[in-house]
Amino acid sequence: MNSSTIGRISALLLRYFFLLRSSWPRLLEIAYWPTVQMIIWGFTSVHFSNSSPELTAGGILISAVLVWDSLFRSHISYTLSFLEEMWSRNLANLFVSPLRPWELILSLATVSMIRTLIGMVPAALLAIPFFGVSVFELGLPLLGFFLNLVFTGWAISQAVTGILLRYGLGAESLTWMLPFLLAPFSCIYYPLETLPGWMQTIAQYLSTTYVFEGMRALILHDEWKPDLLWKAFFLNGIYFILGLGVFCLAFRSARNRGLLLQSGE
Amino acid sequence: MIKPDSLLKVDRLSKRFRSKWAVNELSFSLSPGSIMGLLGGNGAGKTTTLSMLLGLLEPTSGSIRLFGHDFVKNRHAVLHRMNFCSPYVDLPQRLTVRENLRVFARLYGVDNSSARIEELTADFRLLELMDQPIRRLSSGQKTRVSLAKALINQPEFLLLDEPTASLSPDVSQWIRQRLRDYRDQTGASILFASHDMREVELLCDEVVMMSHGRLIEQGSPQDLQDRHQRGSLEEVFLALNEQGGGA
Numbered sequence: 001m002n003s004s005t006i007g008r009i010s011a012l013l014l015r016y017f018f019l020l021r022s023s024w025p026r027l028l029e030i031a032y033w034p035t036v037q038m039i040i041w042g043f044t045s046v047h048f049s050n051s052s053p054e055l056t057a058g059g060i061l062i063s064a065v066l067v068w069d070s071l072f073r074s075h076i077s078y079t080l081s082f083l084e085e086m087w088s089r090n091l092a093n094l095f096v097s098p099l100r101p102w103e104l105i106l107s108l109a110t111v112s113m114i115r116t117l118i119g120m121v122p123a124a125l126l127a128i129p130f131f132g133v134s135v136f137e138l139g140l141p142l143l144g145f146f147l148n149l150v151f152t153g154w155a156i157s158q159a160v161t162g163i164l165l166r167y168g169l170g171a172e173s174l175t176w177m178l179p180f181l182l183a184p185f186s187c188i189y190y191p192l193e194t195l196p197g198w199m200q201t202i203a204q205y206l207s208t209t210y211v212f213e214g215m216r217a218l219i220l221h222d223e224w225k226p227d228l229l230w231k232a233f234f235l236n237g238i239y240f241i242l243g244l245g246v247f248c249l250a251f252r253s254a255r256n257r258g259l260l261l262q263s264g265e
Numbered sequence: 266m267i268k269p270d271s272l273l274k275v276d277r278l279s280k281r282f283r284s285k286w287a288v289n290e291l292s293f294s295l296s297p298g299s300i301m302g303l304l305g306g307n308g309a310g311k312t313t314t315l316s317m318l319l320g321l322l323e324p325t326s327g328s329i330r331l332f333g334h335d336f337v338k339n340r341h342a343v344l345h346r347m348n349f350c351s352p353y354v355d356l357p358q359r360l361t362v363r364e365n366l367r368v369f370a371r372l373y374g375v376d377n378s379s380a381r382i383e384e385l386t387a388d389f390r391l392l393e394l395m396d397q398p399i400r401r402l403s404s405g406q407k408t409r410v411s412l413a414k415a416l417i418n419q420p421e422f423l424l425l426d427e428p429t430a431s432l433s434p435d436v437s438q439w440i441r442q443r444l445r446d447y448r449d450q451t452g453a454s455i456l457f458a459s460h461d462m463r464e465v466e467l468l469c470d471e472v473v474m475m476s477h478g479r480l481i482e483q484g485s486p487q488d489l490q491d492r493h494q495r496g497s498l499e500e501v502f503l504a505l506n507e508q509g510g511g512a
Contacts (some may be wrong), residue, residue: 004374005371006376007371007374008371008372010371011368011369011371011372012320012368012372013366014364014367014368014371015360016359017359017361018359018361018364018368019359020361022359022360022361022398023359031366056482064430068507069461072286074336084357085357087353088355088356088357088358088359089353089355090354090355090356090357091348092319092321092351092354093349093356093369094372095320096319096320096321096344096349097344097369097373098341098344098372098373098374099370099372100347104457117398122380186297230443252323255320255321255323256322257282258280258282258313258316258322260316260321260322261312261316261319261321261353
């Protein structure tokens with residue numbers, strides 16, 4: 001990576017920093033949703049711990065909520081940063097500058113990682129005094145689970161931003177819908193065997209399934225299964241390439257149809 | 266006509282959207298240090314041409330050579346040497362003028378960006394606006410900021426899409442003077458799309474007239490008036506329309 005590339009990426013990071021700085025509700029919102037989610041599921045967990053302790057053993061529910069949210073946050077942070085450019089009709093300014101599309105992707109991913117950490121760390125820290133659950137006790141595997149879900153989030157984001165480029169803001173709702181489409185298949189709160197056969201088949205092709213299966217094995221049975229993590233990384237590699245492919249095709253199509261100048265509200 | 270020493274050479278450039286040719290076999294060239302007006306009515310193909318010259322739109326056929334590079338195949342080799350301004354493209358609304366200029370200075374890799382921003386602040390009388398978010402500015406103020414952004418990297422080739430659209434005559438005149446000064450000081454070339462014939466007449470050394478995606482006339486404003494024995498570019502344009510070449 002040469003100095004020009006770093007300069008251009010840092011320019012976009014500066015742009016998103018200025019944006020966050022200009023609006024305290026945006027800054028607050030980053031940490032607000034993960035914390036609210038954690039509190040709701042925390043109390044749900046407390047309630048179940050009396051009637052069905054096996055459901056909440058080892059803080060599994062709260063850990064699952066926090067880890068799943070890293071996918072959602074990384075995706076939303078990436079896509080919202082891109083949407084900011086569309087809402088402000090600034091995409092043409094970016095695409096006529098020396099900025100390469102892959103530098104834009106790298107900038108969005110970096111911003112996404114920063115925003116995800118700003119959102120997740122306070123929620124994870126608050127879970128310790130509130131509910132006595134520390135996801136950090138998962139140790140190094142937590143990093144593996146977290147990175148996998150962040151990669152899945154970015155893969156979805158690349159496809160969604162490509163679709164937004166091609167079809168405009170009419171496709172904005174996909175931003176919110178797509179992660180939730182994955183949720184029932186991802187076995188966040190229940191083991192794979194709970195799903196009916198056809199859903200299990202789909203779930204086996206999702207990296208998220210292996211993350212949550214691995215996390216459950218570690219929390220409930222104190223069993224570390226690196227093979228599940230590697231499977232998740234492998235699948236994420238495929239998703240990432242597919243997401244990038246969708247973005248590149250959509251970018252080319254938007255360039256061919258003259259949509260880059262018109263994108264915006 | 267394509268001149269050998271041209272900074273920009275457009276050769277048989279065409280763009281088709283489904284069955285409609287938005288730009289059809291357009292050829293022209295731009296010399297270093299000159300201001301060219303791309304003139305035509307609504308739907309003439311000016312913005313489509315400009316989009317292709319910015320790399321925002323892929324041509325269906327034809328070639329664009331810019332600074333000696335094949336722009337269609339390798340636009341990133343020259344994008345840092347050009348810039349663009351259009352009232353139809355905004356700057357980030359929540360960022361202040363200063364923040365926007367800092368971001369774009371970094372994006373274009375401007376050396377000593379603080380000094381350059383100060384220079385532009387003075388040139389475009391932005392001092393009192395520097396800490397205002399873009400969304401709070403008037404149209405005229407936004408245009409001044411967009412032009413400052415367009416000159417941040419001291420481009421050798423500047424593309425402008427109707428930069429004075431919906432501005433009052435005094436602000437338009439002021440902007441034309443800034444553009445002329447910039448060209449005189451730096452030797453940059455400017456391509457200017459407009460349907461304001463008077464403006465093009467006042468600012469441009471050369472004019473390319475377009476209608477229905479085709480080039481219908483080309484030359485200096487005075488040449489065109491002499492050739493068609495008319496008193497203004499507007500009259501030339503209307504006469505060409507009557508002859509069936511125009512919109």
